[in-house]
Amino acid sequence: MRTGLTGAVTTSRMSLSALTRLTEAFFVRHRHRLPWVHATMFVAFILLLLVTPFTPLPAEQDTVFDNYRLFANTILWGVWFPLVFLSVVFTGRSWCGLFCPMGAASEWANAHGLKRAIPAWVKWPGTPIVSFIVVTIWAQTIGARDHVESSAVLFGGVMLLAIALGFAYGRSKRAWCRHMCPIGLLLGVYARLGMIDFRPKRREPGGDRWTETTACPTMIDLKRKTESRHCIECFRCVNPRAKGGLTLAFRHPGAEVEEISRRNANMSEVMFLFLGAGAALGGFLWLVLDSYQQFRLWAATTAIRNGMLWIGDPGPSWLMAVFPAEREVFRWVDFLTITAYMLGVMLLVGAVLSASTALAAWLSGKLGGQGSFRQRFIELGYLAAPVAMVSLLLGLGGELFGTLGLAGLSPDGIRLLKISLFAGGIAWSLHLGQRILATQGVPLKGSWLTLLACSSGTLFLGAVWYRAILFT
């Protein structure tokens, strides 16, 4: 019996290894064709985003199958965004390396650009977090998910910035993708949960390091690579026949986070996990909660009482939704209150998750956990990753559920799916927490108390999301 089981495990390991080598060989063989894929994606990008605003507005009774604008919007927000986001669990940052036209355009501009040294403000670890928060709030105030013109402004603006940064900074590198892209940050952090890894064949000690003297476009010191965050899966460092370089490996989901203490855990990622989940929640709550309407009324009344009458005027259309024909015109009061409300929710969620993680890190230390308080805090912060990922999916990728409705899933089925996703996220977080505590040296018997402290933060997030899960 045991021999049969061992034989089955050995056979499945051999098939996985064969599959890995086949996949690696396929991408290495066809790597030179990627510029054609990027060029095709660039044309698709132009057609979907920049041509759509010139097509007719939908009539009242039109569905996504009758009107190109509605169709394009569904493809963008209901299919592309959530699928790219979810794909990191299965294929890592394959979107970035294989398909993304923005990163490719930025690298192309770099090849023809000024090649200046990348400045410190670009390299600052907080820069992509600020970029993510700004773009998330901007997407809300211009109504990117409801108006194709706004989507064009948002993605067109990000594309121009990517090209401009690539033109100015770095030598044959993707400074934008490594340091500033809000989508890259999102995909990178959650790629740590994913099943794809590129490992050095001969790893040098010392841990991950940023360097420009490397073949890697995202400036990874290849021999010291341990983390997946910055790897865009371009396959340039892979040569199956060479003794050095990197090699592709498959792993179980969450493997990297389970051993995060050896995988360059860092505070900026933890802050992104906390604040990103909060920003996504804020982006949903302002649409549904009465407290936002009361806040808006209070802000408008106070401003008018103080003579600030401009607060009732519409602002520029690149900053806020101004669509008189579609009966949606945001005024400065909308722009300012949506921004403030989202920032408030984001900071509240960040504070609650930080407090629960700090309590867990303190308890871990009391129960024999190794390392400094800061180290334990950072490591335990990654426990929030699955729940934060579900939050982002519900908040920023919520159109996916509309698409599933169009595909025939009933409202009860959608509700059940959302509940399952959230419950699965919490269960996964607890599992990761247990593994992280084990690496810290906390005995299994005492780890439940620490897990309880950590999960109080994720349960808070779940409680605030209940309305999205149950009523939309």
Ligand code: SF4
């Ligand atoms: S980091 Fe951003 S711009 Fe770069 S490839 Fe990924 S999504 Fe595209």
Ligand code: SF4
């Ligand atoms: S580590 Fe290799 S596959 Fe990953 S981005 Fe760098 S060169 Fe490309």
